Ligand SMILES: Nc1ncnc2c1ncn2[C@@H]1O[C@H](COP(=O)(O)OP(=O)(O)O)[C@@H](O)[C@H]1O
């Protein structure tokens with residue numbers, strides 16, 4: 001087998017439910033997200049078995065929705081000044097760990113992964129400035145009518161991203177959970193219904209972080 005990239009095991013820096021996150025071996029501004037294999041699947045050696053193991057259908061649908069939503073938003077906003085509330089995705093690469101998605105790294109000045117909203121809330125280190133950054137990101141999700149049905153506190157990362165000429169300002173970035181992640185679509189594409197859905201997601205995020213969500217102003221507070 002030949003791979004576009006070899007990922008040393010030591011580059012593994014985070015792991016979610018679905019994906020293992022590796023530092024890009026040569027580009028400090030990027031991460032590689034590799035889908036975890038579904039080890040519970042019976043092991044079949046034929047093509048379908050391999051595909052099933054790696055892409056059970058619901059999972060595949062959810063993952064596809066995330067990339068589709070990314071494409072939809074970016075094609076709608078090709079203007080250079082567009083400030084995306086979610087992390088950029090640069091396509092796929094074959095790696096020794098499996099299919100990887102090349103992703104923009106949200107990081108601290110020394111290149112480490114930025115801290116999640118969940119981690120900050122747990123430690124009690126979320127600053128007022130960072131709360132404003134979260135509100136700014138949420139405002140852009142509403143403004144651009146982005147589907148984000150999984151506003152898990154672990155999916156918001158604080159840090160800087162490279163803006164082409166070096167690290168940008170600190171911001172709060174949604175790194176996962178956009179697109180309609182439900183196996184059965186619960187809301188149609190309408191703007192109005194998406195706002196309702198975003199509002200629900202924000203309410204849930206408030207419950208999970210101890211923050212207060214004001215649906216009228218669309219802002220979190222303490
Ligand atoms: N673009 C990113 N920049 C910095 N950290 C990230 C980024 N994407 C993911 N992470 C970190 O990796 C964890 C898991 O990644 P995620 O994409 O949420 O995987 P999963 O789909 O398994 O939840 C996140 O909770 C976060 O801590």
Ligand SMILES: [Mg+2]
Nearest residue numbers: 016154155176
């Ligand atoms: Mg996640």
